[in-house]
Amino acid sequence: MNLLKILTAGVFATVAFSAAQASASVLDTVKQRDVLNCGTDNTAPGFGYLNTTTGQMEGLDVDFCKAVAAGVLGDASKVKFVTVTDKSRFDAVLTGQVDVVFAHTTIKPARESSIAIDFLPINFYDGTGLMVKADAGIKEFGDLDGATICTTQGSATETVLTAAFKARGWKDSKVLTYENLEKLFSALNSGRCNAMSTDKSALAAWAGNAPAPTDYLILPDTLDKSPFGGFVIANDSKWRNALRWIEYGLFQAEESDISQANLAEKLKSEDPFVQKFLGVDGGYGKDFGLSDDFIAQAIKAVGNYGEVYDRNLGPKTKMYLDRKGTPNALWTQGGAIYSPLWN
Amino acid sequence: MTIHETSAVRGMVDHDHLKSRRLRNRIRHEAIQFGVIAIVVALLGMLAYAVKSGLAEKGIRFSFSFLANTAGFDISEGWTLTSGESFLPDFTLFSPDMTVASAFVTGIFNTAKIAILAIILSTVLGTMLGVGRLSTNWVVRNLCFWIVEFVRNTPLLIQLVFWYFAVVLRFPPMASAAHLYGLIVSQQGVYVPALSWVGGVSILSIALATLILVSAVGAIFDPIKGMRRVCVPAAVICFALLFVRGGVELNFPVANKFKASGGTSISPEMAALLLAIVVNSASFIAETVRGAIDALPKSQWEAAASLGLSRRYTVNDIVLPQVFRVVLPSFGNQYISLTKNTALGIAVGYPDLFNIYGTIANQTGHSLEGIIIVMASYLILSWIISTLVYWANRRLNPTGVPR
Numbered sequence: 001m002n003l004l005k006i007l008t009a010g011v012f013a014t015v016a017f018s019a020a021q022a023s024a025s026v027l028d029t030v031k032q033r034d035v036l037n038c039g040t041d042n043t044a045p046g047f048g049y050l051n052t053t054t055g056q057m058e059g060l061d062v063d064f065c066k067a068v069a070a071g072v073l074g075d076a077s078k079v080k081f082v083t084v085t086d087k088s089r090f091d092a093v094l095t096g097q098v099d100v101v102f103a104h105t106t107i108k109p110a111r112e113s114s115i116a117i118d119f120l121p122i123n124f125y126d127g128t129g130l131m132v133k134a135d136a137g138i139k140e141f142g143d144l145d146g147a148t149i150c151t152t153q154g155s156a157t158e159t160v161l162t163a164a165f166k167a168r169g170w171k172d173s174k175v176l177t178y179e180n181l182e183k184l185f186s187a188l189n190s191g192r193c194n195a196m197s198t199d200k201s202a203l204a205a206w207a208g209n210a211p212a213p214t215d216y217l218i219l220p221d222t223l224d225k226s227p228f229g230g231f232v233i234a235n236d237s238k239w240r241n242a243l244r245w246i247e248y249g250l251f252q253a254e255e256s257d258i259s260q261a262n263l264a265e266k267l268k269s270e271d272p273f274v275q276k277f278l279g280v281d282g283g284y285g286k287d288f289g290l291s292d293d294f295i296a297q298a299i300k301a302v303g304n305y306g307e308v309y310d311r312n313l314g315p316k317t318k319m320y321l322d323r324k325g326t327p328n329a330l331w332t333q334g335g336a337i338y339s340p341l342w343n
Numbered sequence: 344m345t346i347h348e349t350s351a352v353r354g355m356v357d358h359d360h361l362k363s364r365r366l367r368n369r370i371r372h373e374a375i376q377f378g379v380i381a382i383v384v385a386l387l388g389m390l391a392y393a394v395k396s397g398l399a400e401k402g403i404r405f406s407f408s409f410l411a412n413t414a415g416f417d418i419s420e421g422w423t424l425t426s427g428e429s430f431l432p433d434f435t436l437f438s439p440d441m442t443v444a445s446a447f448v449t450g451i452f453n454t455a456k457i458a459i460l461a462i463i464l465s466t467v468l469g470t471m472l473g474v475g476r477l478s479t480n481w482v483v484r485n486l487c488f489w490i491v492e493f494v495r496n497t498p499l500l501i502q503l504v505f506w507y508f509a510v511v512l513r514f515p516p517m518a519s520a521a522h523l524y525g526l527i528v529s530q531q532g533v534y535v536p537a538l539s540w541v542g543g544v545s546i547l548s549i550a551l552a553t554l555i556l557v558s559a560v561g562a563i564f565d566p567i568k569g570m571r572r573v574c575v576p577a578a579v580i581c582f583a584l585l586f587v588r589g590g591v592e593l594n595f596p597v598a599n600k601f602k603a604s605g606g607t608s609i610s611p612e613m614a615a616l617l618l619a620i621v622v623n624s625a626s627f628i629a630e631t632v633r634g635a636i637d638a639l640p641k642s643q644w645e646a647a648a649s650l651g652l653s654r655r656y657t658v659n660d661i662v663l664p665q666v667f668r669v670v671l672p673s674f675g676n677q678y679i680s681l682t683k684n685t686a687l688g689i690a691v692g693y694p695d696l697f698n699i700y701g702t703i704a705n706q707t708g709h710s711l712e713g714i715i716i717v718m719a720s721y722l723i724l725s726w727i728i729s730t731l732v733y734w735a736n737r738r739l740n741p742t743g744v745p746r
Contacts, residue, residue: 148419161417163415175417177702190508
């Protein structure tokens with residue numbers, strides 16, 4: 001009968017545990033644990049990439065993880081990076097393995113309606129593109145009728161490609177899916193794939209990191225838009241709101257010209273908005289369950305959005321994606337990076 | 344009343360008493376068993392309820408209705424069943440506007456295709472390697488030994504990646520691929536000429552096709568000794584007639600810009616997965632075969648030698664038939680394990696069941712329901728294999744025959 005007792009206890013524990021989990025916000029869990037479990041890719045240069053020379057994780061998504069850790073826990077080093085793939089990223093949040101995922105994830109309705117996740121604001125505007133070997137004689141998407149086009153499994157690109165074939169009435173074109181970008185790139189190099197399709201930023205990054213970037217050609221076509229956002233478990237507005245406003249804080253900081261470099265100076269500013277924004281006098285954090293200086297902490301860790309962008313995708317990087325004239329520019333410069341009103 | 348009668352009566356009473364006690368015991372025993380089962384069922388029910396309410400609290404819906412939705416994604420190869428005309432299932436190539444359920448069927452088809460081919464090929468190759476390890480030829484013996492040792496002692500996943508990226512994808516591109524009597528070997532796949540039925544439905548062609556089939560079955564099973572000698576030429580002649588009459592046509596693959604059309608093809612992913620699994624399983628099967636041959640009494644070899652049989656006949660007619668009776672259960676284990684190993688196909692992009700499940704889970708968000716379907720499918724595949732092996736074992740080892 002001992003077995004029975006154990007079984008009964010197990011079942012009650014499960015019920016009690018799931019009930020307890022439902023009531024607590026992830027925000028409280030993270031604070032209690034004092035470490036943020038952040039899901040990122042580690043094969044996407046510019047977004048989430050394990051730099052093999054330094055052994056450090058780097059990228060736009062990685063910096064957003066750090067900003068969240070700094071904003072919530074006051075220390076950007078209190079973040080544990082959990083590698084997620086295109087396929088595993090949603091389950092990682094659903095099972096509580098990670099608290100938030102920043103992994104160049106395209107925001108689309110089916111994901112919010114059928115998977116129990118809520119998206120955070122768009123942190124990068126991308127588009128689905130195609131890359132071929134420069135010597136293949138392919139100049140545009142129209143040349144690829146009958147070709148094998150490869151992408152990663154579980155990505156939005158899978159359905160985008162299928163829809164593009166259908167729209168053009170192509171019958172012989174095939175979509176071949178691989179586990180991750182590394183295998184995908186090898187398959188393109190070997191010639192198995194006539195074209196590799198994923199978000200344009202990732203294509204630029206892979207071509208840029210290759211020994212001979214001129215061997216590759218990114219086709220001018222953009223098959224569809226691809227807005228990226230982080231995401232958290234559904235129905236936890238306390239957690240989601242905290243993260244949303246940390247993200248908006250980075251946007252607003254750029255707009256208000258507060259950067260990692262001038263933070264010390266701005267903390268002494270007489271401007272009442274800056275004082276409140278950085279938590280010197282009052283602040284916005286308390287009601288979100290954060291400390292009032294949460295934005296100052298985030299900026300101290302990674303800088304404002306413009307600095308994050310430049311560090312990972314700017315002119316000094318191998319993949320260099322120009323911000324000017326794209327939605328990724330600040331709204332004041334004609335882009336779409338826009339924070340709601342703070343005052 | 345005699346003493347006998349008294350004792351008989353007492354015996355009867357005793358007997359009744361015993362019987363009722365036995366009955367009581369049995370009832371108690373059954374009641375306990377029933378109680379335990381009831382508790383286990385109740386616990387499982389509670390667990391299912393807890394899981395369901397836990398999922399509901401997290402906002403995760405549990406339902407199989409997504410199976411009827413349109414898939415919307417493509418699968419690089421594979422056939423499926425779909426509801427065709429007048430509710431009869433239609434066996435066709437998968438296309439993105441079919442349902443999610445059809446996508447699952449495509450996955451099961453691709454998994455079963457690899458499993459069946461791998462079972463046949465690895466049995467043949469494994470037996471050859473196993474016998475080769477006992478060869479009198481030094482080169483053959485050592486070659487087989489090293490192949491088996493090397494393959495058995497490295498992980499299958501690494502072998503698979505090796506076969507794919509280092510072997511299959513090193514084939515020439517389509518433009519410069521070798522054309523050998525219609526055979527095209529390229530990194531887009533291996534294309535072979537295929538037969539296609541063009542004759543339509545005529546009595547003569549159907550009769551010829553039936554004759555070919557009957558002769559082929561006769562040649563394979565050879566029911567009366569020597570039938571094979573009649574059946575093989577008969578099949579060849581019938582086929583030649585059919586071919587000349589234009590009933591069937593050889594369909595040669597033709598290379599075009601990106602791949603080839605016509606004929607029948609094996610994709611690079613399938614080729615790599617098949618190679619990896621066949622070579623890996625064959626090396627395990629080889630060890631089983633070698634062990635069984637070693638375990639065979641030496642007198643069997645000596646008896647064959649004293650009859651003047653050559654080594655080839657000894658192995659083929661004396662040794663292997665006895666070995667197969669012994670090794671079949673171990674083969675069954677190997678078959679089941681290789682079937683489950685096909686799930687590694689995802690590493691090279693082969694759209695097997697597990698790979699397609701990944702896509703479905705991501706596009707629909709129903710990963711829990713999907714994994715239940717996947718597990719049930721693998722379970723059923725494994726059961727089918729073990730049932731077939733059990734049946735074959737019964738055929739080879741009739742009860743009462745000593746091994």
